[in-house]
Amino acid sequence: MSLGHATVAILAKELKTEFRSRELLGTTIVFVLIVLVLFSFTFDPTSSESRRFGPGLLWLAFLFAGSLMLQPSFLREQTNDTLAALRLAPIDPFSILAGKMAANFLFLLLVELILLPVFAVLYNIAIVPVLAPLVLVLALGTIGLATTGTVFSAVAAQARLRELLLPLLLLPVLAPVLIASTEATSGILRDPSDLSPVWLTFLAAFDIIFLTAAWLFGEYLLEE
């Protein structure tokens, strides 16, 4: 089975598991909503203020969501030791990681797309005219989040205190993504809107670097 086929098969399995229960998506959406509401208490979300702070808060909320949502990615496999079964399959071990990354990417992107209009309404930001560049930044940032998050979820699943450990490992590594996507987003929301090519390139570079690292070193995490 080629890497591509195996990845798609794993992705399909992940999607099927999640959409049977939808518990992960539902919980994460509510969590981000709570964070967005709580943020509104820390400063006055008037229009000019929210233009300055909004993008940062939004990305921070997504990062927190990711560090919680990616938790079960490998933990779920431990209950019935299904990871051992996956490893026995005659496929490239990286396809297990790649399939999970793709699934996590889709889950996170879905959560973000659902919450974007809510954010726009709550923080009084017009997003419709700038939707295309905004989705591009969301996608690039989320690739970085899903890539590192999936790998670290495999790391944390093998340690004690794993629920606490994943955010601890993930958030400092994701600091560059937070900066780049926040800067890119606030550029887009500025008047006149301007999409910074520097930050876009930076996000793409982050994604490529860590995808490559995951491809080179990720499979070691899957061995028994």
Added chain:
Amino acid sequence: MGSDSQSRTPSGAVISLSSVVVVFLLLAAGSYGALIKAPTEATMGLIQRIFYFHVSSAWTGFIAFFLVFIGSIAYLRTRSLKWDWLSVASAEVGVAFFTVVLVTGPIWAKPVWGIWWTWDARLTSSFLLWVLFVSYLLLRTLVDEPERRAVVAAVFGIFATMDIPLVYFSIWWFRTQHPQPVMGKGGSLDPTMWWVLILCWCATLGVMTLLIRVRYRLEGLRAEVDALRLEASRNAR
């Protein structure tokens, strides 16, 4: 069995007396240079002398973190636990040096900038690096089985070191207030100051090497104790 456990012992003395003497002399010379020989900086005054050990500790810390990267990759390739010992030793020593950087920085900043801390590019990225490798060390404490711990820590160590340049660039573009590097282009650093800085760097590098060797041996001895304990419990049964 006896000879078997002998062969696991990291061989030789930890550090030779002569290497300790050399590092001690380097430190003494560096301190003399930093505190007495180097000219007093015109605007900042005496407090600027902290710069020699501040900057050299940062450079040394970077080298220690780079050793974590090398040790991690080599462990995954060779599966020899010795590389893992190198990684953990370097990570701990690197964190120690960055602690020095993060403590001496504010001591210097308070009289010169008037504030202990500012969220400038270099300060923020050094702080973040420190946090990254503290997480690395925490992760190690949370995995018990040595081979598992080595693999998991190696992957995280590789990711963390690959993150260093990205952290640096992103924060750099984001904001900067740190005194622009006095070294390199512009070259306003007095030649004596240069020499003192290099001397201090050699001294901190020497300290780093000694500490890593001691810590490496300690990790090896720990592994041996664990193996012996396992053997003993097996024999008792």
